[in-house]
Structure formats: structure tokens, C-alpha cells
Amino acid sequence: MGIFRGIPMFHGKCSRMRAIEFAIQILVVLLLGDCGVIGEATEKNETLVTSLNVTETTSFCGGFVTHSFGNITSPNYPSNYDDMLNCKWHFQVPSSNRILFQFYKLFKTEQGYDRVSIYDGISHSARLIVELTGNDSLSQIFTTTSNTATVRFTTDSSLNFVGFALYYSVDPIPACGGILYTDGTIETPDFPAHYPSSAKCRWIITADANKKIAINFESFQTEPGRDFLTIMDPISDLPLLIHSGYSIPDALISPSNQLVLIFQSDHVINQPGFELSYKII
Numbered sequence: 001m002g003i004f005r006g007i008p009m010f011h012g013k014c015s016r017m018r019a020i021e022f023a024i025q026i027l028v029v030l031l032l033g034d035c036g037v038i039g040e041a042t043e044k045n046e047t048l049v050t051s052l053n054v055t056e057t058t059s060f061c062g063g064f065v066t067h068s069f070g071n072i073t074s075p076n077y078p079s080n081y082d083d084m085l086n087c088k089w090h091f092q093v094p095s096s097n098r099i100l101f102q103f104y105k106l107f108k109t110e111q112g113y114d115r116v117s118i119y120d121g122i123s124h125s126a127r128l129i130v131e132l133t134g135n136d137s138l139s140q141i142f143t144t145t146s147n148t149a150t151v152r153f154t155t156d157s158s159l160n161f162v163g164f165a166l167y168y169s170v171d172p173i174p175a176c177g178g179i180l181y182t183d184g185t186i187e188t189p190d191f192p193a194h195y196p197s198s199a200k201c202r203w204i205i206t207a208d209a210n211k212k213i214a215i216n217f218e219s220f221q222t223e224p225g226r227d228f229l230t231i232m233d234p235i236s237d238l239p240l241l242i243h244s245g246y247s248i249p250d251a252l253i254s255p256s257n258q259l260v261l262i263f264q265s266d267h268v269i270n271q272p273g274f275e276l277s278y279k280i281i
Contacts, residue, residue: 061087074163097170146197176201188273227265
């Protein structure tokens, strides 16, 4: 039968576990044909799951995740993971949400050689949020700036441990903008953490007819040439400031009793953003 051609021989530690897993994959293919989850064992023991929707705890080596919450674990968890793994979980949730990750239970990998990395995008070429290796008990929550993420787990050819268990959930991307009438501050979403991708924020500051508005910047860090803050005078419809990058803009005073502030980011590189104070004078 053609389906049994090229069955790999499993050697070394955990060989019995891998053989059982491979037999299960063959059974799934026989029963479901093209409709099931298809795994492929490579020479490096890498399992590529091409159509897996993860809904609960799973130790598959990678997959495509679209559900709003669940768990992923290193292969064989809570037993030791295998050698030469390159597992990638790609997350994509509804566009109005971001993804929250938190490790739970014991995190233990070979220090400096076996790593878990979380990326702020659909591939591992996106911005690295965190890379972990070694032995730790983690409670920190790691958050994406958009609705996509990638978790990658790589191991070498020696010293295997229990690995990790990672819980994920979604959270609405913070709204930004508004209509303001009194003294206050304006920040990009999540400041001083990185603002989200594809943000479009619009603030309107309105003072009494005989008043003006003073703006002072405390901090400014955006992707140069890509993510901009524009401050407009709505009376003349002319920009008073168009700014991007890492320098802090000079203070400014509105020519009238209104200002419109517009912040826009693209979908690539995110930065902490800006913080400013405004005062009616």
C-alpha cells in the first residue's frame, strides 16, 4: 500500500513514544483521508501539523491556532520532550483582539540550548516578545500587539527535560481616542508597552472659545517614517505637527480653542509610543 512507503525508523530515547505517535497518525490518515490532521516525521524528528485547530491541551509539535483560549505544551509533556525539535504554533484570532500568553506549572528546558520563543506576528521573523530557556516558575503575562502570534520551541540533540505548558487567551485591543475638555494626558494604547499594529487613534481637545491649548511631550518613540502623530488645527485645517521617530517634539500652543490629534501605526514594527500632557490656558 502506497501510504506505508517511507515509514521512518525511530531510534534513541523516546523511540517507543514516537513510534506510537506515528502509528496513530497513519490510522488517522486511513480513517479520514484528506480531512484529518496530517503529520510528517522528518529526519530531525520535526512534526509539521498543517491543519490543526487547537482547542485544549495538546502536545502536538506545532499547529495553526484560531480559538480564543486553550493550552499548548511541549511534545510528550509532562514527560521529557524529544531531541532536535523545531515546533511552531501560529496563532490568528479575530482582528479586534490581541493574544495573552502565560506559562503555568513547571518550565524546564536545557539552559542555553532548548528555547521557547514568542513572536508578535504570524511568523518567527516578527518582533520577538520573549525568549525563555532553563528552569523557572513563570507568572508574567506576555501580550501581543495584534491578533497574530507565533510560538516556537527548538531543542538540540542532548539533555531533554519536561518542557513547558502555555496558556493562551484573547483580550480586546484597547480603544484609543476620544473627545476631551479638561486638562489631562494622552498616551498611545498600552504605553509604555508597545502600541498595537494598525492603530488609528483620534483625539479632539476642545476649550472655551477664548482659550487655547498647550501641549508638552514627556516621551516619544514610534517606528521612524511609518508610525505618525499628526496634530491639526481644525479651524484652518492645517497640520501643526507631523512627527515620527525617537526625538521628543517641542511644546506647542494651539492657534484656536481646538486641536485634533491623530495617531496611526502600520502592521510591522511597534514601539512604546508617546505620552503628552495638555493644558487649557
